[in-house]
Amino acid sequence: MSKSLSGVSRRDVIKTVAGVSFFPTVAFSKSSQKRESAKVVIVGGGYGGITAAKYLKKENPNLSVILVEERPFFMSCPLSNHFLAGLMELTPLCFAYNVLEVKHGVKIIRDKVLAVELDKRAVRTSQGYIHYDFLILSPGIDYDIEDKPFYTETLVYYPPAFKPGSEHIYLKRLLSEFEGGDIVITVPPPPYRCPPAPYERAALIADMIKRNKLKAHLYFIDANERPLINSEGFMSAYYDLYKDVATYITSAEVKDVDVRKRIVKTSHGDFRFDIANIIPPMKANNLLASAGLLKKREKWVSVNPLTFETHVENVFVIGDACVSYLPKSGYAAHSEGKVVAKILSARLKGKEVKEELLQMVCYAMVSDKEAIMTETSFKYEREKGRFIPIHREDNERKESTAKRYIEWAKGLWRDMFG
Amino acid sequence: MDRRGFIRTCGVIAVASFLDARFFSEALANQEGLLKTYNKALLTKEDGSPISEKDILPHKEYIFFYPYASTPCFLLNLGDEVKGAEIKLNDGQVYLWKGGVGTKKSIVAYSAICSHQWSYPTREYAFINYYPPDKASETTKRASVIQCCAHLSVFDPKMGGKVLEGPAEVPLASIVLQEEDGKFYAVGVLGKDQFDAFFENYKTDLRKEYGSSAKAKQLVDKCSVVEVERYVKELIRC
Numbered sequence: 141m142s143k144s145l146s147g148v149s150r151r152d153v154i155k156t157v158a159g160v161s162f163f164p165t166v167a168f169s170k171s172s173q174k175r176e177s178a179k180v181v182i183v184g185g186g187y188g189g190i191t192a193a194k195y196l197k198k199e200n201p202n203l204s205v206i207l208v209e210e211r212p213f214f215m216s217c218p219l220s221n222h223f224l225a226g227l228m229e230l231t232p233l234c235f236a237y238n239v240l241e242v243k244h245g246v247k248i249i250r251d252k253v254l255a256v257e258l259d260k261r262a263v264r265t266s267q268g269y270i271h272y273d274f275l276i277l278s279p280g281i282d283y284d285i286e287d288k289p290f291y292t293e294t295l296v297y298y299p300p301a302f303k304p305g306s307e308h309i310y311l312k313r314l315l316s317e318f319e320g321g322d323i324v325i326t327v328p329p330p331p332y333r334c335p336p337a338p339y340e341r342a343a344l345i346a347d348m349i350k351r352n353k354l355k356a357h358l359y360f361i362d363a364n365e366r367p368l369i370n371s372e373g374f375m376s377a378y379y380d381l382y383k384d385v386a387t388y389i390t391s392a393e394v395k396d397v398d399v400r401k402r403i404v405k406t407s408h409g410d411f412r413f414d415i416a417n418i419i420p421p422m423k424a425n426n427l428l429a430s431a432g433l434l435k436k437r438e439k440w441v442s443v444n445p446l447t448f449e450t451h452v453e454n455v456f457v458i459g460d461a462c463v464s465y466l467p468k469s470g471y472a473a474h475s476e477g478k479v480v481a482k483i484l485s486a487r488l489k490g491k492e493v494k495e496e497l498l499q500m501v502c503y504a505m506v507s508d509k510e511a512i513m514t515e516t517s518f519k520y521e522r523e524k525g526r527f528i529p530i531h532r533e534d535n536e537r538k539e540s541t542a543k544r545y546i547e548w549a550k551g552l553w554r555d556m557f558g
Numbered sequence: 559m560d561r562r563g564f565i566r567t568c569g570v571i572a573v574a575s576f577l578d579a580r581f582f583s584e585a586l587a588n589q590e591g592l593l594k595t596y597n598k599a600l601l602t603k604e605d606g607s608p609i610s611e612k613d614i615l616p617h618k619e620y621i622f623f624y625p626y627a628s629t630p631c632f633l634l635n636l637g638d639e640v641k642g643a644e645i646k647l648n649d650g651q652v653y654l655w656k657g658g659v660g661t662k663k664s665i666v667a668y669s670a671i672c673s674h675q676w677s678y679p680t681r682e683y684a685f686i687n688y689y690p691p692d693k694a695s696e697t698t699k700r701a702s703v704i705q706c707c708a709h710l711s712v713f714d715p716k717m718g719g720k721v722l723e724g725p726a727e728v729p730l731a732s733i734v735l736q737e738e739d740g741k742f743y744a745v746g747v748l749g750k751d752q753f754d755a756f757f758e759n760y761k762t763d764l765r766k767e768y769g770s771s772a773k774a775k776q777l778v779d780k781c782s783v784v785e786v787e788r789y790v791k792e793l794i795r796c
Contacts, residue, residue, distance in 0.1 A: 543685075551708050
């Protein structure tokens with residue numbers, strides 16, 4: 141079990157929370173002191189950061205909320221496999237950050253955060269320091285490639301497309317220009333961003349081979365022994381629909397990628413490819429390690445799982461970068477953004493707020509028209525300090541589920557940008 | 559005092575009389591901001607004649623638009639008497655929902671805009687629906703509920719639209735109905751309505767369907783009641 145800076149493991153954090161509280165009735169308002177004004181700085185304009193910013197301003201119109209984001213526009217990772225497979229244009233996935241400024245009064249600073257300096261209570265950008273009273277870090281992931289240098293070159297030839305933006309656009313181009321041959325997709329071990337995403341992508345690329353009647357084969361190389369979620373639904377789709385055009389290789393470790401010879405070397409043999417989508421292992425955004433929120437060898441930031449607060453008071457980490465009971469996904473980050481906004485609002489008003497357990501809904505396409513889905517709620521075992529997921533999977537592929545998938549995403553976007 | 563005024567100030571006395579007086583006055587004070595009266599609008603059949611109790615079949619899902627021309631509501635006959643309930647919001651506010659109307663007190667109405675992320679029945683799709691007792695949801699296994707299939711928020715139409723499970727944080731707003739001489743009227747909206755978010759999020763869609771935002775926001779004084787399955791091309795149940 142990894143240890144956080146304070147020497148408290150995540151499990152201990154959970155235990156401590158359980159020890160002092162009588163879930164779900166006790167509040168987690170730390171100080172009962174009201175604040176007249178405060179400045180909240182949010183780093184990262186993804187699902188978590190945007191939601192936290194919007195809800196903080198909605199609850200506290202006079203609060204100064206600053207969102208620092210490097211990219212000029214938001215692009216959604218959820219539904220981006222639709223774009224890659226040609227089921228959707230890129231435009232519906234893109235939104236302008238200025239909406240948050242115009243509609244809600246969030247101040248948007250378009251800049252790269254160079255460092256988070258916790259001792260100064262400030263973040264440093266190319267334009268200088270931005271000081272905060274409360275800090276919400278929602279910077280997402282980085283690819284974890286230090287131990288495996290071959291990934292460095294792979295990244296520029298065959299983009300993973302797990303960070304929204306040009307990676308997707310270039311992978312889409314590779315797929316559009318593909319006329320036949322072999323495709324390789326590799327899946328890293330967990331945890332990584334959006335557990336069903338590689339499985340959905342494999343299904344959609346196999347579907348594309350079939351639909352376009354290409355002389356092609358997909359080698360889908362998975363570090364895991366089966367799909368991490370909706371296993372039954374994915375496996376039956378692979379078997380029923382794609383057994384002629386795809387091979388699923390499980391429990392295979394990627395050892396090397398030779399981008400010139402176009403070969404992936406794995407524990408299960410070598411695979412030649414014409415195009416590839418190499419998805420490397422992932423870790424919390426590098427910013428967090430340099431901020432001192434990660435110990436050596438730790439990949440993700442430990443937080444109080446119910447409040448998303450780090451060991452540093454009033455510093456929160458939400459979204460894919462933290463360790464929580466929720467899987468890494470846009471939906472979870474969005475829900476966490478709401479929770480943290482509630483907690484901060486309560487602290488500002490000197491009020492208490494009830495603890496709550498979040499829920500997850502995930503969809504995945506298994507063909508160009510059909511999808512499967514999972515709903516997960518969580519039970520909190522106070523005595524053992526454990527969160528128990530209760531999955532309700534719908535593994536029967538249906539067109540109606542694919543329509544719900546779109547509505548699911550649109551709902552999130554309405555909530556963030558509406 | 560006229561009927562509408564009666565509702566605004568103490569419309570739920572009959573239901574609330576079993577509660578102690580202190581609670582009652584508190585609830586009413588809070589209710590002030592949560593009960594909004596609009597035009598008294600007659601509910602009609604599609605031919606324009608007043609709808610009567612026998613036209614509202616038990617457990618069938620009907621839609622009408624109130625208080626604005628574009629804001630959809632469900633009309634449901636739940637079969638048996640639906641008693642009033644005290645509704646508590648997360649922020650501590652409390653209001654009293656008066657239960658069903660009609661001779662059996664079994665007829666209720668709710669805003670059909672999901673209080674989570676505002677999915678609503680369009681001409682194309684309805685992701686939010688009523689699940690009658692004999693057709694439980696395949697996913698949540700619940701029946702006699704209103705459920706939104708986008709994120710699986712589930713609401714209880716027998717309990718003032720209370721959230722039973724899922725990510726919704728507030729109940730569905732209920733539509734205050736009145737029955738007079740066998741005719742049914744919508745007179746107001748009780749609870750946290752989602753109209754601002756609805757108009758903001760669906761500006762483009764509403765403009766397309768109604769011609770302009772102003773037309774979509776027109777207050778109605780008559781509501782045509784239609785079966786949802788006749789109004790919507792595809793009901794998405796889950």
